[in-house]
Amino acid sequence: MTDTIPGADTVPAELLEALLAYERAILANDLDELDRWFIDAPDTLRGDDAGLLVGHDAISAFRGLRGGVAAREIERIEYRPLGDDQALVVSVSRFLIGGRGLQTQLWRRTGEGWRIAAAHVSGRPRPFDRAMWRTVGDPLFQGSWDGPLAGRTVAVKDLFALKGYRIGAGNPTYVDSVAPEPRTASAISDLLRAGASLRGIARTDEFAYSIAGDNPHYGTPPNGALPGALPGGSSSGPASAVATGQADIGLATDTAGSVRVPASYQGLWGLRTTHGLVPRQGLLPLAQSFDTVGWITRDGDTLQRVADWCLSYDGSDSTERVYGASGADLPRRFVVPLEALDAAEPATREAFERFLEALDAPVERVSIGALAEYQEPFRVVQGAEAWRNNGEWIREHPGALGAAVAARFRAASEVTPEDERVARAAIALLKERIDALVADAQLLLPTVPGPAPMRTSDGARVDAVRAATLGMTTPVAIAGIPAVSIPLLTVASQLGPAPVGVCVASRAETDIALVRLARRIADETLPA
Numbered sequence: 001m002t003d004t005i006p007g008a009d010t011v012p013a014e015l016l017e018a019l020l021a022y023e024r025a026i027l028a029n030d031l032d033e034l035d036r037w038f039i040d041a042p043d044t045l046r047g048d049d050a051g052l053l054v055g056h057d058a059i060s061a062f063r064g065l066r067g068g069v070a071a072r073e074i075e076r077i078e079y080r081p082l083g084d085d086q087a088l089v090v091s092v093s094r095f096l097i098g099g100r101g102l103q104t105q106l107w108r109r110t111g112e113g114w115r116i117a118a119a120h121v122s123g124r125p126r127p128f129d130r131a132m133w134r135t136v137g138d139p140l141f142q143g144s145w146d147g148p149l150a151g152r153t154v155a156v157k158d159l160f161a162l163k164g165y166r167i168g169a170g171n172p173t174y175v176d177s178v179a180p181e182p183r184t185a186s187a188i189s190d191l192l193r194a195g196a197s198l199r200g201i202a203r204t205d206e207f208a209y210s211i212a213g214d215n216p217h218y219g220t221p222p223n224g225a226l227p228g229a230l231p232g233g234s235s236s237g238p239a240s241a242v243a244t245g246q247a248d249i250g251l252a253t254d255t256a257g258s259v260r261v262p263a264s265y266q267g268l269w270g271l272r273t274t275h276g277l278v279p280r281q282g283l284l285p286l287a288q289s290f291d292t293v294g295w296i297t298r299d300g301d302t303l304q305r306v307a308d309w310c311l312s313y314d315g316s317d318s319t320e321r322v323y324g325a326s327g328a329d330l331p332r333r334f335v336v337p338l339e340a341l342d343a344a345e346p347a348t349r350e351a352f353e354r355f356l357e358a359l360d361a362p363v364e365r366v367s368i369g370a371l372a373e374y375q376e377p378f379r380v381v382q383g384a385e386a387w388r389n390n391g392e393w394i395r396e397h398p399g400a401l402g403a404a405v406a407a408r409f410r411a412a413s414e415v416t417p418e419d420e421r422v423a424r425a426a427i428a429l430l431k432e433r434i435d436a437l438v439a440d441a442q443l444l445l446p447t448v449p450g451p452a453p454m455r456t457s458d459g460a461r462v463d464a465v466r467a468a469t470l471g472m473t474t475p476v477a478i479a480g481i482p483a484v485s486i487p488l489l490t491v492a493s494q495l496g497p498a499p500v501g502v503c504v505a506s507r508a509e510t511d512i513a514l515v516r517l518a519r520r521i522a523d524e525t526l527p528a
Contacts (some may be wrong), residue, residue: 029068099124131219136200147195155241161282185282202237216402229452232262250296257473259294264501265452275480345450371471380423383412451498
């Protein structure tokens, strides 16, 4: 076999055997064998177009989720010795289904023989990632040829109506059961009118009833900032598209954190708008009392352009007037909820405290009450509305949902009218509490408790993170106020340095001014 591979005859026999054994393990997806061929050390490296993995544990976790590679054959090897005990090997592979790939490996001789110390993989080009996209074009819809967003592209969460397409809601049975939409959602039309083009329809967690970012039917979109981690949801597809550079703007929704969580997990900017500020015509609802439209971007300038246009343009579908509340700058006074700090993981809290030290502004630490006081009535009202919106379809399509979302809908179906009445009364009082805090100051807290969990995390770990996260995100949702997640913190994780957002929230209808303030905060606190 090796006689037919150009360049194989230049490789020392022992190293060549190791290289070919590793290739056999790749094709067989033999995880134990693959682990054995990489040096078991914290500085072992593996990179590809999704990012860099540092450490044997991170590389091993990634492989457990990737699955096997397509059948391929090595068709060329280039060998360069780097001394007696190190060598650089570059191999070109031809995939049997078409396309070529490139593997660059630094091999090191150890007491166990030759092992890989570092590797970079350029895989076979893919038409598009089906875990991230439902459909995609170049573009799918062309926007206006001029405007403040000209040249930028949009990934639309698969909950918004697009004329001629069906809403998919992250579920294959649902998309097969509904009719194509007769008109396009106003939130999409606004962006097209501003010059942005629609790149495609991006995946969502099922019915937007999750914040993890996984989907049992289509797979889990990649985390563009932390390979091997969950992307965050439910706006997982738009966030991943933006983080990986496949779109500039993610058009998303936020009910309990579905803009803020993926923005935090993937090092992005994310704005949850004031509840009801952007009309929801053409949006498949989860819970109307909390559903809001939002946007995800890689930088504050793009987010500002989107907000300025969609929230201030007189005559747009989304607004009929300029919201004067954003005309003046917001005061640089901040209140930090003590309960949110207590809910944050130690590394996140430490990073947040350093951020506060760098923030040149008055900061007051206040109590907003136990986070469970917010989370439980929110859960009840959200569940009641989610079941009213989707219960009939779910009853008619048994077994169509993934296990986690099915369990949430089962719980939602058990909410009684009295449960809902009591919860709504509690929410009204909690809203007054938050509104009073942001009357002349801005709420400031870590967006989430910590970095994105690993994709290999078990269900108990994911559920624990979900509960802690919702405790931090629901106060803003209950108040219906705007909130922006800014990518300002970096903390250690099992997968390497990981982003965590800082959330700033302000009084209702000050969304544009809030983004301006967030950009100033970033300019002042990020290293030059």
